[in-house]
Amino acid sequence: MKAVILAGGLGTRLLPYTFFVPKPMLPLGEKPILEHLIDWLKKYGIREFLLSVHYLSRVIEDYFGDGSNFNVKITYIKSPRPMGTAGQLKVVEPFLDETFLCVYGDSLFDFDINSTINLHKSSNALATMVLFKYSARLKYGFIDVKDGRVVAWREKPRIKGLINAGVYVFEPRFLEYIPKDEVYGMDSAFKKAFKNNEKIVSHIVKGEFIDIGDKRAYNIAYKKYLSKLGKIP
Numbered sequence: 001m002k003a004v005i006l007a008g009g010l011g012t013r014l015l016p017y018t019f020f021v022p023k024p025m026l027p028l029g030e031k032p033i034l035e036h037l038i039d040w041l042k043k044y045g046i047r048e049f050l051l052s053v054h055y056l057s058r059v060i061e062d063y064f065g066d067g068s069n070f071n072v073k074i075t076y077i078k079s080p081r082p083m084g085t086a087g088q089l090k091v092v093e094p095f096l097d098e099t100f101l102c103v104y105g106d107s108l109f110d111f112d113i114n115s116t117i118n119l120h121k122s123s124n125a126l127a128t129m130v131l132f133k134y135s136a137r138l139k140y141g142f143i144d145v146k147d148g149r150v151v152a153w154r155e156k157p158r159i160k161g162l163i164n165a166g167v168y169v170f171e172p173r174f175l176e177y178i179p180k181d182e183v184y185g186m187d188s189a190f191k192k193a194f195k196n197n198e199k200i201v202s203h204i205v206k207g208e209f210i211d212i213g214d215k216r217a218y219n220i221a222y223k224k225y226l227s228k229l230g231k232i233p
Contacts, residue, residue: 001046001048001098001099001100001101001117002048002049002050002095002096002098002100002101003041003046003048003049003050003100003101003102003103004049004050004051004052004089004092004096004100004101004102004103005024005034005037005038005049005050005051005052005103005104005105006052006085006088006089006102006103006104006105007022007023007024007034007051007052007053007060007105008052008053008054008055008057008078008079008082008083008088009022009023009054009055009082009088009105009106020056020059021056021059022053022055022056022057022059022060023105023106023212024037024060024105024106025056025059025060025063026212026218027222028108028221028222028225029225029226029228032063033105033106033108033212034060034064034105035063035064035070036108037103037105037107037108037109038064038070038072040108040109040110040113041101041103041113042070042071042072044112044113044114045114046072046101046113047071047072047073048072048073048075049067049072049073049074049075050074050075050077050092050095050096051064051074051075051076051077051105052077052079052088052089052091052092053076053077053078053079054078054079054080054081054082054083054088055082057076057078060076061076075095077091077092077095078091079091081183082183083182083183083184084183084184084185084186085104085166085184085185085186086178086184086185086186086188086189087178087182087183087184089102089175089178089186090175090178090179090180090184093172093175096172096175097172098172099120099121099169099170099171099172100169100170100172101113101117101167101168101169101170102167102168102169102170103166103167103168104166104167106211106212106213107165107166107209107210107211107212108208108209108210108212108221109165109167109207109208109209109210110207110208111130111205111206111207111208111209112205112207113167115203115205116128116130116167116169116203116205117169119201119203120169120201120203123199123201124199125171125199125200125201126170126171126173126174126193126198126199126200127168127169127170127171127174127190127193127198127200127201128168128169128200128201128202128203129164129167129168129190129200129201129202129203130164130165130166130167130168130203130205131162131163131164131165131202131203131204131205132162132163132165132204132205132209133160133161133162133204134160134161134162134163135158135159135160135161136158136159137156137157137158137159138156138157138158138159139156140156141153141154141155141156141157142154142157162202162204165205165209166211174189174193177189177190177192177193177196210224
């Protein structure tokens with residue numbers, strides 16, 4: 001199965017780190033984020049990668065080449081400008097003629113992706129979305145009001161729910177919901193599919209999910225991976 005990795009974003013929330021290095025190439029331990037991602041998928045038998053790139057794409061191409069040094073095959077598809085998550089996927093459409101995997105290039109995972117693929121194949125769905133359980137305590141207390149009267153005070157309540165990890169298994173027909181040559185978010189494409197009553201299934205997984213969304217998240221992940229290297233004598 002081919003894996004599409006969306007690696008074309010500008011990484012504005014990680015400036016100034018991303019002035020000269022695209023976000024997927026920021027180092028974590030001894031490897032860039034993107035290499036950790038490829039290693040994870042390779043562990044489950046994925047060997048063919050389509051990288052949707054734009055910003056500082058030469059940095060990615062110079063590092064990975066055709067993928068042969070990493071025992072994989074890599075094809076680069078460059079968009080003319082930043083296109084949003086779904087827009088970056090749309091530029092890969094000419095290379096997709098069967099069920100494929102799609103992963104955001106700025107996160108790290110450790111779960112069995114084959115279980116997601118098997119679920120998708122058995123469900124006859126247009127798309128399967130990987131979800132993680134998430135909970136967080138809010139920074140502020142919530143005040144409940146009814147008819148102008150304060151009736152309750154919930155101090156820093158904890159919220160729980162399911163979050164999208166940015167890992168999908170798609171049928172090529174999903175791409176019909178993404179307009180060509182337009183900046184487009186993945187949420188907008190899914191909303192179109194929902195309205196058309198398409199079958200979208202969820203796969204709630206356990207395991208590691210690290211979203212490198214901003215400088216704080218990156219610094220936490222960097223220290224974690226640095227600690228895995230052990231102390232330097």
